[in-house]
Every structure is written in C-alpha cells, then in structure tokens.
Amino acid sequence: MKKIILLLMILATPLFAVLPDEILDDPVLEERAREISKQLRCLVCRSENIDESNSGFARDLRLMLRERLVAGDTDEQVIDFFVDRFGEYVLLKPRFSGTNIFLWVSGPLFLLFGGGYAIAFVRGKTRETQVEALTDDEQKRLNALLGD
C-alpha cells in the first residue's frame, strides 16, 4: 500500500473528468449540469469541454456550474454567468448573434448557392436534350427527305 501511495504521488495530475464527489443528489439537476458542461470550453485545455477535461480548472468550473443550478438558475442564466466571467470564448456553440450569424447561416447559404448552380447545370443538360431531340414534325420531314 505504501508503494501505491508513493506511485500516486508521482501521478500528481488527476486523470478523471467528473469526480464522484461532484455529482449532485438530484438526478434531474445533475443531468442538466452534464448537458451544460458539454457546451462549455475548458479554457486551459485544447478544444475540450469541461465535462471531459481532467484539469483542475475544469473541475472548478463544474463545481461552480452545479452551485448555480442548486441556487435555482435556469440553463440560460448559468451560461450567461460563465460568459460574463470568461467571455464568449467559453461557449463551444457560438451564439447566433453579431458576426457569428455568418457562421450559422454559412451552411444553408452554401447549399442555396450550390443547389441553385447544380439545378441550373442539370436543367442545362436536359434542355440540350430538348434542343437536340426532333419534334414529330421535323422527324416526318427528315423521314420524307431520307425516303427520297
């Protein structure tokens, strides 16, 4: 056992995201806490959310988040709380506001333009069919000419 304690001292960094002592007794509240913490960035890690991160910083944020929920905040209030303190950098899902609107609408816009272009392309291809196909009249004349 002594050896293990020694080893644990070497393993100074805790390698565990959500710790058992953090979990709230109320399962509904805890579920909300988990959902929110998946949307908040661990600011000292590289693109990890605080739910997955092992860092002490993320743990502090998780505890803070649960305190807010226990105090009766709504999900939006909790998220606002973090944005007020850490800036919008903390949000993994950027808000639909300001310049970020471009980010959110970029997909639909691409689809609109690309789709318009694709439809024009395909219709161009079918129109060529119509141009090239002979009408019945023309066909009769052609047959007549060839028949001669």
Added chain:
Amino acid sequence: MIAEIGHAALIIAFAIAIVQAIVPMIGAQKGWSNWMYLAVPAAIIQFILVLISFSALTYAFVVSDFSLQLVAANSHSDKPMLYKITGVWANHEGSLLLWNLILVLFGAMVAMFGKNLPPALKARVLSVQAMIGIAFLAFLLFTSNPFIRLPNPPFNGTGLNPLLQDPGLAFHPPFLYLGYVGLSMAFSFAIAALIEGRVDAAWARWVRPWTLMAWMFLTLGIALGSWWAYYELGWGGWWFWDPVENSSFMPWLLATALLHSAIVVEKRNTLKAWTVLLAILAFSFSLIGTFLVRSGVLTSVHAFANDPQRGMFVLGILAVAIGGGLTLYAMRASTLKSNAVFSSLSRESGLVLNNLLLSVSAAVVFVGTMWPLLTELVLDRKISVGAPFFDAAFTPFMVVIAMVLPIGSILSWKRAKIRKSMQPLWGMMALSVALGAFVWSQNTGGRMLAPIGITLAAWVVLGAMAELGSRAKIFKVTARETLRRLRNLPRSDWGKAVAHSGFGLLIFGISAITAWEVEDIRSVEMGTPYYVDGYEFTLNSVGEFEGPNYVAIRGEITVVKNGETFNLYPEKRNFNVEGTPTTEAAINSTLARDVYIVLGDPQSDGRWAVRTYIKPFVAWIWIGIIVTSFGGLISLTDRRYRVAAPSKKVTRVAAVPAE
C-alpha cells in the same frame, strides 16, 4: 556517417526533383519523347534516394543514436522496439520525411505501372508530382532537417510522449499520409489535364484508382485515430470535432465527392470541369490540413507568429499550389465542356446531388474550423467553435445523404423512370420504417434519435442489398440464375454495395451509442458490488504493475451478467522517462456492447473513483468504416481499374453493360 548519407540522399533527391519537374514538361510541350521519358527513371531514382534517407533515420532511431538531435529529443533507449521505429514519424521532422517518402512512392508507382498512359500525360503528371516534391523536400531540408547532429550528444534521450506509445496512434500517421499524399496524384492528373486541355473517360479511368486508393487509406487513417481516442483518452468518445480531426475530415469529404464525380466523367463524359476542380480542392485541403496541424496556428494565432518560419513555408506552398491550380483552372476549364445530355431524374443527377451535399458539408466543416482564427485575426474577438456547433450544422447533411443515397444509387444513367427505379426499394423502405417504429416503441426515453438513426441505417444497408438483388433479377429468374448473375456483376458494383452498406452500419453504431450509452460515476468500496444497467461490478483489488517502461496502478474488477463472468483491469500508467501519466481504460468488447471502465483516484475514505460505461453497439462504428473501405478495395480490384495499369484491352472491356 549513416545519418550523413541520409542527408545527402535527400539533397540529391531534391536536385533530381527539379530536373524531373522541368525536363519532361518541356518534352511534353515540344513532343520530344526522350525528354518526356526522363520522368520515369527520375521518379524511380527519387524514390530510392528518399527511401535511403528514411532508412537512415529509422536506423538512427533503432540503434538510439543520440548524437542526432531528433533522436535525442524523441526517443529513449528503454523504449520498446516497436515505438522506437514508430517514433521516426512521431515528430515533426520525421513525419515530414515520411510524407516525402510516400509522395515519391506514388510518383514511382506511376512511373513503373503507368505503362499505358499516353506518354505526354504521363510526363506532365510526373512533372507536376515533382513540383510538389520540390516544395516538400525544400520544406524538409531548409526548415525541418531531421539529420542535425548535436555537438555534445546526451547519454540518453528525453523519450516519446506516452500517448503516442500506442499501436493505434503508431500507425495512424502512415495511413493518413497515404491518404493525404495519395490525393496529390489526383491533383497532378488534374493539372496535367488542364495543361493538355483534355479530360475524357480514359483520364477518369486513370484517376479513379489512385483516388480510390488514397480515399481508402484516408478512411482507415481517420478510423485508427478515432479508435485510439476511444480507448485511450478515457471517456470513450470517438469523434470530437477537434480542428486536427477536421483537418483530415475535409479532404476525406472532398475525396469522397471526387470518387463519385469521376464515375460520371468515366461513364458519361460530363461533369468534367467540376471533377478537375474537386481533384484540385481535395489535395488543397490536404495541404490546408497540413498547414493547420504543422504551423501551430491552431493552438493560437500567436504561437504561429512566434515561430513563423515553418508556418510561412507551408503557407507559401499552399498559395502556389492552390493559387496556381485554381488560376490554371479558371483559364482552361472552359475547354472542358461536354455535350452529354441526361434527364433531371438520372444517375447523373443523383451523383450531382451527392457532390453538392458532400462539398457543402465539407465547406461547413471548413468555415467552422477557420471561424475562430478568422474572428481573432480580423475582429480580435476570441470565440470557440466546438462539437455542439458541428453536431447541429453538419449532421443534417449526413441525414439527407442517407435518405437519398439508395434512390440516387439505383437510378439508371441518362434517363430514369421513377416507378421502375423505386420498385425494388419500396419493400426495403417499409422494412426500415417498421424497424424504426419498433425501436421507437421499445425506446422508453422517447428521444427520436435512435428510431430515426436506425431507420436510416437500415434503409442504406437494405437499399444496397435491394440494388444488388435487382441487378441480379432476383425473384424474376431462377435462384441459380440469380446467383450466376451476382457472381458476374462487375467488382465495382459489389464494391459500391459493400461501401454503402458500411456507411449504413456506421450510422447504426453512431445512433446506438449516442442514444443508449449508460454512464456511471461513483466511488467504489473494495469488495462491495455495484450495479449498472443489469451488470454487477466488484472491485477486487488495486495493485502495482510493472510494464516495460512504465509502472502502473492496476485495478481488478469482476463483471457478472446472466451468469457470464469476466475480469477487467483498468490501469493508470506512469511512464518512467517522460513522467506523464496516462489512463488505460479496460474494455470488454462484443458486437452488442462494450463494457468500458476507467479507474480514478482513491478517495479520502479509502474508496476508489471508478467510471463505468455500457456502450451499446459501439464496435459497429469501426466495423462500418472498415466495411466501407473494404468496399473501396473490392472496387479497386475491378478489372477495369487494376491499379494504375489499365491494360490495352481497356477500351474493349469498356463495353460492359451500362448500369
């Protein structure tokens, strides 16, 4: 001495690349056949030289030659042999050398197996390939030389990041690079075609096997990375929308689009300009990925500014390759017009839709990945774009793709009749919806994710089966005749069905794990059982365990369900040299579920923190990906495409019945 030979070989390879870039190109313009022919020996010698260089570096790692700066900084004499070897590419310089090795390998393969390529096309392709070679050899030699000696070699090295000492990650880079660099072939063919001003069915037939091969490796490379993250990072996620992952995913999406559009060029001689553009873009995104990962710009815009040399170099390569490629495209694309006609309901339109959805989804990933960089550079506003954004903005495209895939895939070329095309599919559609409804009725949570996901998964898999069935005229002819027809279907048809089914299986795995995962976090008392999702878990002991170059704390947990018993041994490892700890999750994997356990720290009351997951059907994510790339492999063996060696008979074989 050996390191110096490796260095010298690189310099000579660089010189040869310059010759190979210039002489065959002039030869092709002027029609001088011996100038064109020079490309063949040049490409082969270049490959041999880079291979020598790579072997020299590998040797230095194997014998732990710490007089090399790179070996001293990334290896250690106690490291297992496997990781000494994979350590060659587990660092910037070595991985770049691997990149170059694969680049010249592809060049040499075209030189050796492309005997039936028109000489001018072959000369131009190899010339463009050599231009890419010049850029990357220069990058290696001038900014990232792996052969720098230390004046005072240390007694031992500083070791390799423990996270990288793992089989999954050890082979992740070579596969990924085979994919990234393989796309350079499609790029070179596209540039050569633009210079010639000609793209035809034969061109597509030469490009497709290379793209297919690159795509297969890229698929497997991404899968290896995802699998590694699953078992190594300790919470069993399999995709994080991390910018580094996105960097490999964007070329994959475009390569997938390219594979499909090249079919249209080959079969119907249309969509030519778009296919050339996709070939340019797919490789451009490989380069962008390399830039994002290698320049440090992802960690922070400022990290890039602090050591800009390497980043600027890749940025230069990017600018020349993309800028040059697109300029050439703008100048010449109009020569690639075709007068093929097809109706708006046809396989052609289906593939146009496929290309639209794949390239728009790639654009979404691109914008999401670049957005934080952009806002910080332009607006000085620091924001994050993470998984919740991509889940919302990207997933709808995949849902639509899954919905239309079986229909688009079964439509006939030129002009399809909806009633006739849909006939084999109605039953499968009904079956998939019924399956989804069944799942919904069993699903107490009431979330729609699982029913929808499973309907789509079944629809894609069954649709692929139905298409094979209808090709074999199942139920319309005798069973024997059906079997004979199935056997005689072209391999590319089988490849298509298998690849599409794999995509369906992937959807199934993703939906199941997302909807039904069970997680349990608790502090566990030694010897007292706890229960998760019908399983009984008992922590028997926690002890010390010694590995080759690490010590670990190892728990033993007995799992019981329905009389079936097995033990799991989660570990926390500490690597002696590097001093960094890693978690080793213990996983018991079956086709129906993974039991996934992570050991945490001891609590003050003597209990242990343990995280337990039941992950239903998670294995199907990787099975799906492997099946998909296996479909690619089957297609590759189609006699029309025997890699890079379309035989002279090809033109006659082309009279395969139209699909």
